[in-house]
Amino acid sequence: MNTDDENPPDTPAGGKCGAPLRSFGRRRGRKLSARKTSLLTGGLERLKLDLSQPAGEDGLAALFADPIEETWLEIGFGAGEHLIWQAGHYPHVGIAGAEPYVNGVVAALSGLEAQELQGRVRFHADDVHPLLDWLPPASLSRAFMLFPDPWPKKRHRARRLFAAPLLTAMARALRPGAEFRFASDIADYAEAAIEHALHHPAFELALTFTSANRDTLPDWPITRYETKAMREGRSSTFIVLKRRPGA
Ligand SMILES: C[S@@+](CC[C@H](N)C(=O)[O-])C[C@H]1O[C@@H](n2cnc3c(N)ncnc32)[C@H](O)[C@@H]1O
Structure with missing residues (x-):
């Protein structure tokens, strides 16, 4: 979770299809x-x-x-x-x-x-991927991915967790109508997340707001990384995707 350390001391197994988990932090x-x-x-x-x-x-x-x-899932819950x-x-x-x-x-x-x-x-x-593959179809009623590791360097962007393959795995595990909440303080990550949400057939983009409207959803408490972003002067973007029925 220490995002200052881009060179983790250990690289455990566990990624999708046996690929090693690439950890941004330690x-x-x-x-x-x-x-x-x-x-x-x-x-x-x-x-x-x-x-x-x-x-x-x-x-x-x-x-x-x-x-x-009902069962909910939080990906990368930090502390x-x-x-x-x-x-x-x-x-x-x-x-x-x-x-x-x-x-x-x-x-x-x-x-x-x-x-x-x-x-x-x-x-x-x-790593969340094996867990997603293990969950029964339509078994989750809500999911959260809040402030995932930013991978800010252009050449590392493909390592970002919130992307089309993860959305496809989430789509299998979420029941129709279920919410998937995402947040990031990295502007181009939030923009890419919105693009992924708009283009994935299994999801609709139900809501987006920023730190300026932070009280939009009262049951969305501030996390440790959001506090850090605020301290460092970064606004955050909050996104709610909804699992479409059928797709
Ligand atoms: C920047 S921290 C945010 C922690 C917390 N959600 C918050 O907002 O304070 C990102 C977290 O995602 C976790 N993470 C990274 N890759 C992951 C993966 N493949 N599966 C699950 N969690 C992961 C990291 O270990 C880290 O704790």
């Missing part, structure tokens, strides 16, 4: 304390999704310890503040989170424990 940050290491091993053991087993045919409810009515906010505010929802940054996963586990939300959250502590 997979690991500061060395974990003994308490955090035990939180990671114990907490993640309980909450991690086992992609070697097929997902339930009757939807994803069986994955969660608490009863839920989990947004995911925890959503789980806290929507008690009928179970949330699957994908995040390869180990220190972020530990922070999220700690936040979930503090708020006793572990029964409605499951993690894939790695």
Whole structure:
């Protein structure tokens, strides 16, 4: 998650079709304390999704310890503040989170424990692509990708996560009418995202707004990276895509 580091120390496997995950940030940050290491091993053991087993045919409810009515997904949840906010505010929802940054996963586990939300959250502590391929069709009711790694250099733009192949994988996993929320503080990333949304047959572009209209959707809390962008004087763009029926 440390976006100052473009040369990650490790390059784990896990990308689509076995391609390695290209991480803009690092997979690991500061060395974990003994308490955090035990939180990671114990907490993640309980909450991690086992992609070697097929997902339930009757939807994803069986994955969660608490009863839920719908499942949402957050891609690249960072330290989990947004995911925890959503789980806290929507008690009928179970949330699957994908995040390869180990220190972020530990922070999220700690936040979930503090708020006793572990029964409605499951993690894939790695690249989101295998998770998307594993999810049953039309199993998600909402998804979020907030401030994905920017990859600002022109020659690296093909590495950006929000692109046509990811939209196609999302289209399979989202039920008709489901929302997919995206945000970026990088102007040309936001512009490209709008273009992708307009051209993908499975989605309609339902809403776009910027930091100037930040309170447009009251259930869209500010994330850590949005705070950083504000501090550094960058406006952000917020986009809501809607899964079209049929396409
Ligand atoms: C710039 S951070 C934003 C974190 C958080 N969403 C926020 O707004 O504060 C982008 C996050 O995406 C994660 N990420 C990068 N590639 C990913 C992938 N292939 N699958 C899932 N998460 C990924 C990174 O580890 C990082 O934590």
